[in-house]
C-alpha cells in the first residue's frame with residue numbers, strides 16, 4: 001500500500017508540474033530540481049532486490065491477487081504448487097504479460113503450446129517473463145529485473161486456467 005501511495009503521489013506531482021507550464025525557463029528548472037528531492041529520499045529506502053512467493057492449488061487458484069515491486073529491482077519469484085494433482089491435469093505456471101495483452105486471446109493460444117510450457121511462441125512479444133509449469137508438491141523460481149513502472153497482469157497459462165488464475169503486478173517508480 002505504501003508503494004501505491006508513492007506512485008499516486010508521484011503521478012499527482014507530475015500532473016501538478018505539468019499544470020504549471022507557461023513560466024519562463026529558469027522557473028521551470030527550479031521546479032524540476034525541487035521535484036527530485038522527495039523522490040531521491042524515497043529511493044534510499046528501496047532494496048536492490050526482493051523475493052516474492054505465490055502459491056497455486058488444486059482448486060485452480062493463486063493465493064495472491066496483487067504483487068508489488070519497484071522498477072529496476074531484481075525480483076526473485078517463487079511459485080509453489082501446494083496441491084497434489086499432477087502437472088498434466090492441474091499444472092501451474094506464472095506468466096507476466098505486457099500491458100495491453102488480450103488475455104483471452106493469449107489464453108486460447110496457450111492451450112495448444114504444450115511443447116513450450118504453454119507459452120505460445122507466436123505471442124512471445126507479449127511475455128515479459130515466465131516460469132515453467134509445475135505439478136502438485138513442486139516449486140520453481142525465476143529471477144528478473146522489474147520492468148518500467150505500470151500495471152501488469154500475471155496469469156497461469158495452463159489450458160483453461162487464465163481466467164481463474166490471474167492477478168495484478170504493480171511496478172512503482174523508483
Ligand code: CO
Pocket residue numbers: 056060090091092093156157158161165
Ligand atoms: Co494453473
